[in-house]
Amino acid sequence: MAAKSVRAGAEVSLSKQRVVTEAIRLADTEDVARLSMRRLANELGAGVMSLYYYVANKDELLDAMIDVVFDEIELPADPAGWKAAMRQRAVSARQVLARHPWAITLMESRTAPGPANLRHREAVFACLRKAGFSVEMATHANWLLDSYVYGYALQEASLPFDTAEEFADIGEDVFMPQLPPDQYPYLHEGAATLLAAGYDPADEFTFGLDLILGALEVLAAAP
Amino acid sequence: MAAKSVRAGAEVSLSKQRVVTEAIRLADTEDVARLSMRRLANELGAGVMSLYYYVANKDELLDAMIDVVFDEIELPADPAGWKAAMRQRAVSARQVLARHPWAITLMESRTAPGPANLRHREAVFACLRKAGFSVEMATHANWLLDSYVYGYALQEASLPFDTAEEFADIGEDVFMPQLPPDQYPYLHEGAATLLAAGYDPADEFTFGLDLILGALEVLAAAP
DNA sequence: ACTATGCTCGTACGGTGTACTATTTGTCAA
């Protein structure tokens, strides 16, 4: 009575692919905290325990999700020179992490790097080495750039606004009241000034990134 | 049969202080994932629901924990100049976050900053403004420094080793086998070189930090 | 003595990950 090779409620059969993809969709739309095996199974029109045929446990699912996210980040394109390559890769990483804010948090404590993660690191390291960075200097540059990108994404994810307009809207009603001028004079002045000037957080990332890239220049020729 | 004003098993009475402190101890020693209200109550020799007299819910407990962590970070000491002040406070922040790795991840999604958090930001902003940074430039510097510190702490927390010796021990047995030279030639070469050179990750943080501080110098006088 | 208030906690409910077991389905040999 059931269709030939298709279960009722599931238009296509399960696969690790489908499980992981749907899990990412759920984490993106709802919160990652609301991603449970039951909810995920339900969304896939499957029984809970069916998931465990494709995924050993929830931790492995999270690992797989993270590796997919890593795969979305553009690899550095060497021809343009290391600086442009690193810049473009950092910008791409930030975009991806902004799209999947739960991934930033999840990277921690997850010690086993997936294949996409390693492939990415290899490409970055190769780009820097070919540009003349020594192993030590390439390591320094790598730490510095990654720290900035992850830290920025982390802070950005905890911001209650995304665009300049949202900042302008929320700032007056929510931000300023939290900063009484007698207790926090400098923060108060700073927030007021930025609000008045129509501060746009969109350019904040590239500003710091370019500053770092400039500082890294001296490392390219260092031993 | 019970002591006068003291419950059996609890040598002192409960307080928000004690609840939060013990929660931090638990998160530090075990993992933050293993911090549950039941376990926490047990550790305090109290009933589970007693905790809810001092804390509205677990989220509020986590907020309080984070603010205590913030309070552990040294405030910048202006007299030494903005550069030294920012350097010392970044070093302190990294130490604190290394001691409480769970806090890094927790800062995200927790939108309401606690009093210690605000006090800290005020001190940093004040230091930069007094040093001649404009509001815009101080904001840039703040974002850049915080991103680096948090990102570095995040990466550091996911490392399986802490010291140079641990790196040397683990590197040979665990790291290298994950990096076959045919698939990841540059990573393989890099890891091998660092291992042979006795690479010490302890200095990595200050290296990048000083590079950033140097780059920030030009911002001090910019509009 | 009586009440009020501050504090503690047991029980219960709906959620979680997943071990164990059972069932259905697809494939191929005889």
Added chain:
DNA sequence: TTGACAAATAGTACACCGTACGAGCATAGT
């Protein structure tokens, strides 16, 4: 066609989680 076996799906149960609700206790104030 039938049987057998493996691949795939799922139900049930258990231990754990956060916490709503309300009952109890000790002390202070009257």
